[in-house]
Amino acid sequence: MWQPATERLQHFQTMLKTKLNVLTLRKEPLPTVIFHEPEAIELCTTTPLMKTRTHTGCKVTYLGKVSTTGMQFLSGCTEKPVIELWKKHTLAREDIYPANALLEIRPFQVWLHHLDLKGEATVHMDTFQVARIAYCTADHNISPNIFAWVYREINDDLSYQMDCHAVECESKLEAKKLAHAMMEAFKKTFHSMKSDGRIHRNSSSEEVSHEFESDDG
DSSP states (O other): OOOOHHHHHHHHHHHHHHHHHHHHHOOOOOOGGGGGHHHHHHHTOSSOOOOOOOOOSEEEEEEEEEEEOOSOOOTTTTHHHHHHHHHHHHHHOOSOOOOOEEEEEOSSEEEEEEEOTTSOEEEEEEEEEGGGEEEEEOOOSSOTTEEEEEEEEEOTTSOEEEEEEEEEOSSHHHHHHHHHHHHHHHHHHHHHHHHTTSSOTTOOHHHHGGGOOOOOO
């Protein structure tokens, strides 16, 4: 049916207005992902999580090492080297000397983790093979808090020297605990070496470990 131009225009405007109203008022369901936004933010954080490596062990002050002579290590053999290390230590320190290392005794190795000024472990670590430790003790007249061990250091030319290492613990009890832990580590190392045939099977752990001294009070 023919309609005047004005009526056709009005009809078109009415239809367009109706369509616009429907598009404006109609509410589409929200995307499901919006409801998971908090979880997505938590899982996709832009700040990387840095895991701090932790170490177990006894916090100590490493006094250093000094060469010692002899092959027979009996009670009191570390007294003189420890006095020398202690004197150097007391001359260099102020009123309070903070712990600078963590001593970690394992079945086959002893790890000495060096600490930075903030008291955190650095990448620098000294490793001692338990099988090359000839003697250890926590019994020293100069200070009951000192734990020391004699270590056989192998040089580049395959010669060796005996070095006495010493650490100052927070208490006498901590020093004794280190001595006992070293004894246990030595026994495990000895039994392992014996089963591997690196030690004569007629030897006993008591015979080999008689050089070790542990002051348990």
